[in-house]
Amino acid sequence: MIVMRLRQVSLLAFTMVLSFLLYFQMFQRTLGTFPTRFAGLLAVIGALFLVLWGLLLKFQPYASQSILPCVLMLTTIGTAMVARIDAEMDTDVAYRQLIWTCVALVCTALLVVFLRDYRILRRFSYVSMVVGLALLLSPMLPVIGKEIGGARIWIGFGSHTLQPGEFAKLFLAFFFAAYLFDHRDQLAVGGRKVLGMRLPRVKDLGPIIVIWFASMGVLIMQHDLGTSLLYFAMYVSMLYVATGRKSWMAIGFVAFVAGSAAAARLFAHVGYRVQAWLHPFDAQVYNQYPGGSSQLVKGLFGMASGGILGTGIGQGHPSITPLANSDFIYSSIGEELGLTGLLAVLVLYVVIITSGFITAMKIKDGFGKLLAAGLVFTMAFQVFTVVGGITLVIPLTGLTMPYMAAGGSSLIANYLLAGLLIVISNAANRPAVDTDSDTFEYEALAVLRERELSQRSSHRHAAGEARA
Known part of the structure; x- marks a missing residue:
């Protein structure tokens, strides 16, 4: 157990060091200095992540420990890119986004502490x-x-x-x-x-x-x-x-x-997006207003200019693309971090999604299985539609990348989603000997209920085949 805890805290510490280096490099290249107000706020966020990790050890000791570091890294990449765009456009979106991150961490901590058993939601x-x-x-x-x-x-x-x-x-x-x-x-x-x-x-x-x-x-x-x-x-x-x-x-x-x-x-607003998807490089579609493909094409050229390794953080021109800090944050990352950075981001999402699906497969309670699968599929589908829309696989949908795009509502909601997955994973990974009598009885009843439903389903299926 001690070795596992050391491995977990090492992973979180490594992620925090990478986050600091990313912010340091970005601010040095864009502003030439590390702003004091950002340093203080980032220190608060780091402390809140450590507090959240400590609360997980106390209240959710068997929860998956791979989700939190990935969420931290995705948040860091997203807010650092938003701050980099702020430096070019003279806006202040990143600071507000970091404040929303603090709110999201507090909400997730409360969820971890007070939602000891997710089954109450049923x-x-x-x-x-x-x-x-x-x-x-x-x-x-x-x-x-x-x-x-x-x-x-x-x-x-x-x-x-x-x-x-x-x-x-x-x-x-x-x-x-x-x-x-x-x-x-x-x-x-x-x-x-x-x-x-x-x-x-x-x-x-x-x-x-x-x-x-x-x-x-x-x-x-x-x-x-x-x-x-x-x-x-x-x-x-x-x-x-x-x-x-x-x-x-x-x-x-x-x-x-x-x-x-x-x-x-x-409806014209849907037709515009389909037309921009099918003919993005057509001059008439490109210059069309509203609903033209100029934003989409600029994002594509931005990613293309990044190449394999990118132009370097703070050395590209992501602000040329409209909504570069929200809907097109993935294009901005592709320009400055290149294909390597884009794949690294997708790997972080895959780790979270895989952890969620493993939880859904391991949990014995049917309600928890459905809830975990639904939540993690929602995240996976959202990532697919955003990346697919930006890369011309599907039409643009207007969704944003979880944890990365500017926007307090999306940030808090997705942090709560990750918190729910963590709570369910704690129940999925808990050893049978660790359960108290009430929990054990609840799980035993759930297993019996699932067996009964399975038998009913098989009987009805056999009767349906007989009638057919």
Whole structure:
């Protein structure tokens, strides 16, 4: 145990040293000095990370220790790049982002301390649904709702704005996990076989149809393709984990492609993004306003100029690309850190995502399995859509890179997401002898419940095949 703790603290210390060197080099090259106010704030953040690590040892002793260092490194790379862009554009976004990092760390620490057993979230499934929908629809309110960049996904209080959809995804994940855990035996029963896949029964299509209409509603009312796609994909992925049926994935894919294709023809803001994706280098599309491809092309040329090793931190021109510190932060990193830096960033995400999927596979509780899988798939899908949009694999969606892009709402929500994965991993890794009687009894009941549901599902599946 002592050797493992030393290895863990060494990994965290190594990450903090790399973070300091990155900031030091960036400030020396852009400002020629290390600003005092940044030094003090970075020291506070370092102390908060150490406090959070100590709280994990006390309250979540068996939690995965690979998530926190990766989150720290991604946050460092993102805020350092934002500060580098600030130096070129004479803005002050990075300092506010570091303050939001402190808030996110405090919120995560409170989560780690007070959420000792994640299964309590299952008791508030329908409350989570109401809260999630309220947060999702709050930007549509006439007074506080704000439209920025053509998307109405913000609420404003004076000069401050908040993106409630970032927090809505957490509450909706709680509800989806609880709902699918309670109804997975019905959803797993198949109907007729088509092209080698057993399709679900017609009467079981209701939930996915409701979620599809809700996603299309977000796309139509809020002009937000990214959030719409994210929620629908999260539900379909959790549905697949709950039932193990590939037909649900196929139905979900066909439904959203059909909805997006219709939206591209009916709504200009979606059509612009598809056109910019298909013809980014066309002169007419490039100069088109609104919805031209100039931002996308500038980001591509910025990454191309970085080459393998990049121009060097503080030695590129990332500010040429609009929204370089938020939507196109990945392009900015590619210019100054090169392909090597881009791959390193993806490796950090892969470590977090892999840890989450391992937790989902190890946890015995069905609700925890669905929740962990849904949360980690949400992060993986968000990273894919951002990187895919910037590199012309798919159209731009308007989502931002977790932990890296400027924005307090996204930062806090994703830190809470990482905190939830850490809490669930503690339960997944806890030795059986370490559980108290109540926890052991709860887990035993959960195992019996899963066996009972599995037997029901197999019986219904056999009956369905007999009828077919």
